[in-house]
Amino acid sequence: IDMLCHKIDEYENSAPEFRVFNARLNQCxxxxxxxxxxxxxxxxNTTDFKEELGSRSYVSRILNGERNLTLExxxxxxxxxxxxxxxxxK
Structure with a gap:
């Protein structure tokens, strides 16, 4: 199982189809x-978090780094x- 997990990690970190996703994750x-x-x-999408985060525009601001997630x-x-x-x- 450990070897399989390692291989999956390697694939996800190097496969072209994950390149954009991984780059986006590394930037935030x-x-x-x-x-x-x-x-x-x-x-x-941003409209699915009304109960947890608030309005669509507020969620967009969080995702764009303009606002931070609060403890709440x-x-x-x-x-x-x-x-x-x-x-x-962290």
């Missing part, structure tokens, strides 16, 4: 990277996706 902070990954995995946002996202709060914090 960890919390935004987690949020973008969740959006991609669950096929969500992080708590709500953690509950929604059943993830530990620490995943959003």
């Amino acid at each position: 902070d960890d919390a935004i990277a987690v949020l973008r990954t969740l959006m991609d995995q669950y096929q969500l 946002h992080i708590k709500k996202l953690s509950v929604r996706f059943n993830l530990p709060v620490s995943i959003f914090i």
Whole structure:
């Protein structure tokens, strides 16, 4: 299993079809990277976070780095996706 996981990591880090996604993740902070990954995995857009983050425009500002996720946002996202709060914090 360890060898398979290692091979999958290598593939995801070097495959051309992941290049744009990986570059985008490397440019933003960890919390935004987690949020973008969740959006991609669950096929969500900025209008799907009204309860956790607020309006579509506010979510866009967070994704563009103009606003930061607050502790309250992080708590709500953690509950929604059943993830530990620490995943959003460096």
